[in-house]
Amino acid sequence: MAANETPQDEPARPPESGRPGREFRMAELAAEAGVTVRTLRFYRERKLIPPPRREGRIAWYNDHHLARLRTIGALLERGHTLGGIGELLAAFDAGRDVGELLGLQTPLLPPWSEETPVRLTPEQLADHFSQDVTAENLTASLDLGYLAVDGDEFVHISRRLLDASTELVHRGIPLAAVLEAGRTVRAHADALADVFTTLIRTHLLADILERPGTADLPGPQEVDHIARTIEKLRPLSKGVVExxxxxxxxxRVRTELETWLREQGDRDCPGERDRRADEEGPADAP
Structure with a gap:
């Protein structure tokens, strides 16, 4: 037992004011998570779980520590090593720090997309992508904005993108390649969005958005007009892109197929000509 922890166990206690969730002593947390106290100490020494809250000589753990222990156990069951888990958790915590720093902003206009976010525990994410869940891929997903961290869970921005990525990985494409393709698609999508917003700004909303100075900011009716104009153009732009x-x-598929057939023909034609010549026999002399 650590020197700075008292030997007696105390039951988990409800949260104090301003402190969410339950709190546990070390032995109780270990029992709740299904691990030994020795394993819990080992995880803490490896910095796989954050330090407990200290109250004198007593160390208090909370629901966040419990969720982290369950995540470690689930990832170990799925074949991840402790070293790899440590890298994943570091990337996870970095993503959470960025999310907390950025916070949430209330949009002026309703969102253009119609995507449904998906909440995932780390172990559920591992179920989707198996051994492709690495610190590098997690960092890339956070950087692209596909994933955000909310508490002890991930939030994927789009059910459709998650399903597509999962299907591509299951068909044999590495997740790193899928993410790199996603980065490229994102760049082209941003360029397309710029084309449409330029059209709207230049030809439909120029009298409102390009007034000189800042004294005449758009009023409520003009903001409503902007929102309705953009909303009406949503299906048009999506239809054009689709x-x-x-x-x-x-x-592209036709070009690739024609190229492949031509290459096959270049390889097959000499043999085919020889076969036909043998079947036809020597030509009659004049």
Whole structure:
């Protein structure tokens, strides 16, 4: 037992004012998480769990520590090493720090996208991507904004993107390659969004948005007009992008197929000509 912890156990106690969740002594936390006190100390020494709150000589742990221990156990069951788990948890905590720093902002206009966020525990994320859940991929996902950290969970910004990424990984494409492709798609999508916003700003809202000076800021009616204009153009822009992408995929697939067939023909034609020559026999002399 650590020298700075009292030997007697005390029951978990309800939170004090301003301190959310239950609090546990070390032995009780270990029992709740299904690990030994020795294992708990080892995790703490490896910095896999954050330090407890000190109250004199007593160390108090909370629900966050319990969730972290359960995450470690779940990842170990899925084949992750303690070293890899440590890197994942460091990236997780870094993502949470950034999220808390940035905070949430109330948008002026309703969101353009219609995506449904998905809440995931770290072990659920591992179920989606198995051994591809690494510190590098987690950091890339946080950097791209696909994932955010909320408490002891992740929030993925889009059910559709999560499902697509999961399917691609299950089909054999490494998650790192999927994320790199996502970064490229994001850049092109931003460029497309710039095209449409420039059209709207230049031709539909110039009289409001490009007034000189800041004294005549848009009033409530003008803000409502901006919102309604953008909302009406939402399906048009999405339809244009979907149609152009569909036609571009058709062109690209057709080009790739024609190139492959031509290359196959270049390899096969000499043999095919020889086979036909043998079947036809020597040409008659004149």
């Amino acid at each position: 149609a152009e992408l569909s036609m571009a995929m058709d062109r």
